[in-house]
Every structure is written in C-alpha cells, then in structure tokens.
Amino acid sequence: MESSQQHLISNDYTEVYQRLPAALQLAYGIGHVLNDVCASMWFTYLLVYFHLVLEFNNWEAGFMLLVGQVADALATPFVGFQSDQLSSSHCYGYGKRKIWHLVGTFCVIGAFPFIFSPSAHFIDTQKWIEILYYCVFIVIFQFGWAAVQISHLSLIPELTPNEHDRTRLTAIRYCFTVISSIFVYVITWLILHLNSGDNSKLGPADSPKFQQIVWIGLCFGLTCSVFFHIFVKEEGGYGGRDIRGGQLRHNVKDILQNINMYKVAVIYMSTRLFVNLSQVFIPLYLHETLDMTASTLALIPLTMFIGSFIMSIGIEKLNRIFGRKLAYMIGVSLGIFACVWIQIGRGTFYLSYGIYIVAVLIGAGGSVILVTSLGITADLIGDKTGSGAFVYGIMSFTDKLANGVAVIIIQDLHKDASNKFYYRDILSYVCGTSMILGSIGVLSLMHGRRQREGLARQSQVPNYNSINYEVNSSDLIHPST
Template sequence: MATAPQLRKLPLATKLAYGFGSVAYGIKDNGFQTLLLLYYNQVVGVPAHLVGLAIMVALVIDAFVDPIVGHLSDHLRSRWGRRHPFMYAAALPVGLLYLLLWNPPTSSPGATVAWLAGTAILIRTAISCYEVPSSALAPELTADYHERTSVLGYRYLFGWIGGMTMLLLTFNVFLQPTAQYPLGQLNPDGYHRYALVAAIAMTLSIAISALGTHREIRHLPQGRPARTSIAGTFREIAATLRNRAFLILIGAGVFAYTSQGLSFALSTYFNTFVWGFPAAALGLFTIAVLVGVGLAFLLASRVSRRLGKRRTAVLLSLCYIIVSIIPLLLRRNGLFFVNGDPALMPVLMGFTALGTALGVGNMILGASMMSDVVEEAQERTGARSEGLFFAGSFFMQKCVSGLGLFLTGIILSGVGFPTGALPGQVSQQTLYRLIDTYCVLHIVLGLTGLLILSRFPITRAQHEQRVARLAETASHAAPLPGSEPEYTLPSNAQAAPL
C-alpha cells in the first residue's frame, strides 16, 4: 500500500514556492480565454467560429494527455520523487511554445487555423507536464483538512496575480494606441511583445517553483512501480476515475468552467463594446481582479473553517451567479450608468472585485475538496492517485473551456457581431442580443453546477477519521516494491576498503 502524507503545517516558504509556479498557468489561461480569440479574430482576421472551433478541437485533443501524465507521474520512482522530474522538464518548452502561438504564419487562412490548433495542442501538453504533477503535490504535502485549502489558496493567488499582472502590462504597455492602430487592442506588434515577455515569465515561474519545493521531496509518499500493459494502464485509469466524490466534482466543474470560459472570452467584448472602455481603462480592471483574488484567498479558508468546504462552496457559487450579471441586466433595462459617467468605472470595478472573490474562492475550495478525494480512494483501492485525480480535473477544465470558447464563437456569429468592429459601430440591438444570450446561459450553467456540487459526500470528520486509519495501516505495511535498500551492512560489520 502507498504511504500516506504527513499531517502537518507547512512553512510559509514552501507555500510561496509551491504557489509561484502557477504564474505560468495563470498567464496561459488568461491569454487563451481573454486575448486569443480577439487576436486571431479581430487582428489576424480569422472568422470567429473558425477560431473557436480550432481552440476547442485543440483543447479536447490535448486534454487526453492529462490522464497519461497523471498516471505516469503517480507511478514514477526516481531520486527526485514522482513529481519534480516532470516539473523541471516542462519549464523551457512551455515558454518557447507560447511564443510560437502568438506568431502565426499569414500565408493563408487555412495555414493560420492549422497553426493555431497545432501550437495550442503543444503548449497545453507542455503545461500539463508541469501543472498535473504540481497540482498533485498539494495532497502530498499535507494531509491536514484545512491546511490543504491554505496551500491551494496560494496556488490560485499566484495564478491569478500572474495572469492579471500580465494583462495589466498588455493593456497598458503592449497594446498602446498608435497612429496606425488608434484602438490598441488591434495592434499586432503589441501582441508579439506580450508573447515574448509572457514566455520568459512562464519559464522562470516553473523553474523557481520546482527548485523551491525540491527540499520537500523527502516528505512525500512514494510511487508504486507500474508494470502493466497499455490496455491495463487505461483500465486502471478508468477504474480510479469512477470514484463517486470525484465524479460529483467533475460534474459540477463541467458547468462551472463552461460558464467561466464563456465569461472570460466575452469579457473583452463587453468592456470594449458595451461599456466603451479604451485599452488603458481595460487594464485598470486587473486591479479590481487582484483585489478580488486577495479577498478569495482569505474568504475560502476562513469561511470553510466555520461552514465546511461543501456548504461554503455552494454559498459562494450562488452569490457568484447573481453578482456577475447584475451590471449587464441593469444596462439591458436602462437602469445603469451610461457610458462616460464618472461613476461607471468604479462601480464596475467593485462588481468585478466581488465577483472575482466569489468565483476564485469557489475554485480554491473545489481543488481542496479534490485533494480529500485522494484518501477516500486510497482507502478503497490501496493506491494514491493524486496525479490521476487532478489530471481528470484538468481534462474536464480543458474540454469545457474549449466548449466555452466554441460557444462564444457561435454566440458572436449568431447575434451578428461584425468582424473588425470599432466601439460605437455595433448596433444596440446586437449588443442586447449578446447580453441576453450570455445571461441566460450563465444562470442555467451556474445553477446546474451548484446542484451537483451540493451532493459532495466528504466532510471534515470523515476525512480526519480516514487519515488516521490510513496512517495506522501504513505503519504496519511492508515497504513498497523497490523502496527497500538493496543491501544493508550488519551493525557490527565494516565496509571493505575501496
């Protein structure tokens, strides 16, 4: 049987190093969900539905890599443990591939779409080789019910700080208006500068995180050597991922992340065409998002200590559904500030901060709940499969994020949103159709995910009892195959001279 992680509090330095690596994921995720569709559609000139389709296909194909990476990581045995070899190996490819994504050939529309799909698959695969093993570290670093929420809070904190900081630089530095491009969001050179800086930041964050958590390897559970066929490997993956608690989290996540993908992809359209903000003003919203992330970091941990993870997650989900659409519904009915009103920006920033706090807080709790599934499954199967469970979560996120982007392309085409449009040139009726469609989908997706999440079965008391039983069992278990020393000298023997 696999050994259990220690029930311990982690030093702050370890939490900071662990969380810092998610800067790479934050940059990539915000780039894909906020900028990529706009860049390829409005700047490169590819029709929105083809961009959405290419991204969705790329993400779905790449998502099948995650369970393989998770399985290989779970069973790897090396002097650097199960996770760190993957983390170190991913650093350089991630940066190089992200740079290529934003520099497509323009010889033909077909070549551009193929480049988008191909590079999107490769960058997602490279990120998986870091993100899946790194995520699997959280339940390995500590078995403490609330400490896991704290550890994962740092992960989301740095992920959002990294992503939002890069967006702040993008809108306020890289996408500056020029004589040729009076609307900065349509300046192709700005996207190329963004790609270079983002690629460097992603590589550095992964390398620093791997180095900063290297000293924890001696505390981590050991892997079981895998000696099965390819067919046997897939049977083991399927059996592991049939866990009921895991499937509940995945089911809730399908709807939540589809809604998130839709929201992120349309956020730049809303800010540019509904609210009429220039690129510099759009950058200010990252400040509101950063404030919201800081609130989420405190909110998830403190409220869940009183209510438990499941009840807190359900409460935050419900509040998020309501808060995130209030400004759009008020504008749709003529009850909100008009464009140009001095109060418009600060009020929207307040709604953005609150919505971010609720949404990110829920993500932190979802990841912490996924960590608790590991011991529940270990008690049933005798194996720790952190990599597989988190890979399954990423599999879901990638598939449905692609679905969100695909739906965005369909919505934009369906409401008749024009290509190459400038603020003030899109009709009011088109904008109202866009708002109506988005709000209906957001409510339906959010409520469905909330109802599924409310069925999550693991409580704090159950988790702590389970950890105690596993620790007792592990203390009597034989060593894992391959973990015994090859030869030990008797205590009264002397080593032969070389």
C-alpha cells in the same frame, strides 16, 4: 505489522506531523506562475487577438481555441496516468511529479510565443494553412500546460496529509494565479494605454504590442519556475509523510466506478466554466456591448483579479469556519449577483462605476468556488496520493472539453453582428447557469456523504485531519464521525 504501524501513527502523529514551512509553501505557490501567465493571455486575449488583430472570423477564432481545449483535455488524463505509473525514485529532488513539470515547462516556453505572433509570410495567403500553423503550436503548448498543471496539483496531497494544509496550499497557489493575472493585465494596460491612447480600438497594428506582453510574461513565469525547481523537493517528507508507509494508490477501475468522482467532476467543470468563460468573454463584452476603449480591456480584467486576490487571502479561513458547502455557496451567491447585474446594468453609473463592482464580484466569487472545488478534489484523493495525478487529470479533462465546446458553440451562434447584447446575455445566462450547476453538485455530494462513497474512505490509514482538529466541518468526502 500494518495495525501496529497505524497505532503508532494514531498515537504519535501530533508529535511527528509539522506544519509545512512557509518557505516551502511560497516555493510551491510560484510553481504554477508560468502556466497562470499563459492562461491569462489564452483565456482573456486569444479570441481578441485572433479576431481583432489577425482578423480571423468568429468561427475560426473559436475553432482554434477549441483545438487547444481538446488537446488539453486529452493530455491531462494521459499525463496524470503516466505520472502515477512512474517510479517513485528521486534524483536531485526530481521524482515522478517534478519531471513532468520540467517537460511541460519546456513545451510552454517553446510554443506559446508563436501563438501570439503573426504567422510566417509564406502562408499568409492560405487561410486554412495559417489555421493549421497556429494549431500545431497550440497543441504543443496545451500539452506542456497540462503537464505543468497536473504535476503541480498532484504535489498537494503528497506534500501534506492534512486537509487544512492542503486548502492552504491551494489558496496560496490561487493567490499566485491572481498575482500572475494582475501582472499580465497591468503590463497589457501599460502597453496598450501608453502606446495607443485613451480612445483607440484594437486592430492589426497592435500585434507587436501583444508580442511584448507575451515575452515579459514568459520571463516572469520562467523565473518563478526556476525557483520552484530549486526549492521544492519531492523526497522532502514534509508534514510527516515519510512515516505513512509509502504512497497508496487507487485502482483505475475503482476510480471510474466511484460515483463521487463524477459528482466532484461536475463541481469542478461547472466552476471552471464560470471562471474561464467570464474571463474569455468579458473583453468581448466590453468591446462589443459597452463599446469601451482598448485600455479598459486590460483595466476591467485587472479589477476582476484584484477582487480575486483580496478574497483569496481569506479563503482558507472561510473553508475552515463554514466548511466546503457553505464556502462554495458564498462564492456562488457573489457570482450570480454579478451575472444579474450584467443583465440589468445600464446608464452612465454602470459604465463609470458599476462595471468595476461587477468585475470585483466575479473575481471574488470565482476565487472562492475555484479554491473550494480544488479542496474538494484533494479530499476525494485522500491518502491515495499515488493516484492523485490521474484524478486531477479526469477533473481537468471535463473542464477543458466543456470550455472548448462551450466557446465554439457560443462563437458559432454569434452570426448577427448587429446584436451588440450577445455577449452580455452569454455572461448572464451561461455563466449564471454554470454557477447553479456547481451548487447542485455540491448539494448532491453532501447528500451522499453518509454513504461513505468517497475514495479516501477506502483507505485504512487513519484520518490525520481529525487528530489535529476537534471539529472537521469542511470534510465532504470523508467526514469525521
């Protein structure tokens, strides 16, 4: 029965499989906008808000970001495992992925506004209680964020078995990530620039402005989530998935024993370190090293994400033409060039023009490696979509833990306030090193491709990608023979 079903799929797949409808791709893409809005605020302005507005010291601000990253790191594999274990039954378009997305949305909406608001007046005099107060909402928010992220990512291999469609969904998802970030930075620039003027610096009086930014962003993100839940149905059988004989699942032990899973985890972790640490420390670099005004703390990140948006349009084609390896290396080259320029950048030209070019390079390089690393992860999952959430959870665990530890160490080491070049060196050396580590991971994965260690090779279901394409150059985990 199994062999006959495979024969049917192999012979008739080109007739059964259809490209995902454009409306579905769009609806899927906006499903992570709420998370993206919050992530832009979290990574770009959390340390700025806690340190410059609420006047926590460097270690206290870094500690609270670490608490959030650890909570997220622990939540992601938990949510992934629990999501994979749920029944595949559907009710009104809600299956095991979308139900977690809905739960996470409620947690994010309920907790995030409190993070960027002054603490209750009755605890203002107790510093450690004030920290505990923020940590409670941070943990709730990060659990919700993880639930939305993992459920949304794990829908990609379920919506389509085709590698290039998966890359397209990932690119569309990232495109909306960039749009969300641009939206946040435009709103931030308008509020800080119009209400503060050109030459002002951030201070405690700016707290209400951050609350305005948060509420505008949440309203935008919640609207997108509503459209996602209305138009994306888990039982849709898009792309011919309904003939694949149900969802296949990896054994957890097999996942943890597979060496390629750890290689991909290194790639994903390194990629996220570059993207997130550059996003976290660019505002502090602008404020402390370059001594720029409050409005530029929104304008430079905005420029960075405009570069990401421009590059994200062609990432799917870049992966198709050059393959995962070369596409990732192109992104690495852009990022390392930006890190070198940050280290040697001096003078009026750099402050007036060069910093904007650097921002574009960081955004463009980050978008290439991030989308490509997510494509590599989808390749790792292959047709075993029943374990997709757990695999994404493992990847996110390494990412969040590494980012949290890196931030607290970086903040704790910054004890000399007179060292104005500290954040310049962090962006140059730490972000540059993470790029190099990610490229090493890609090279090691390519070196081991002939050993067929990828999780997708364990399946007997035929390679759908090779049916539709004569050349499958970007397949790292299960390359065509």
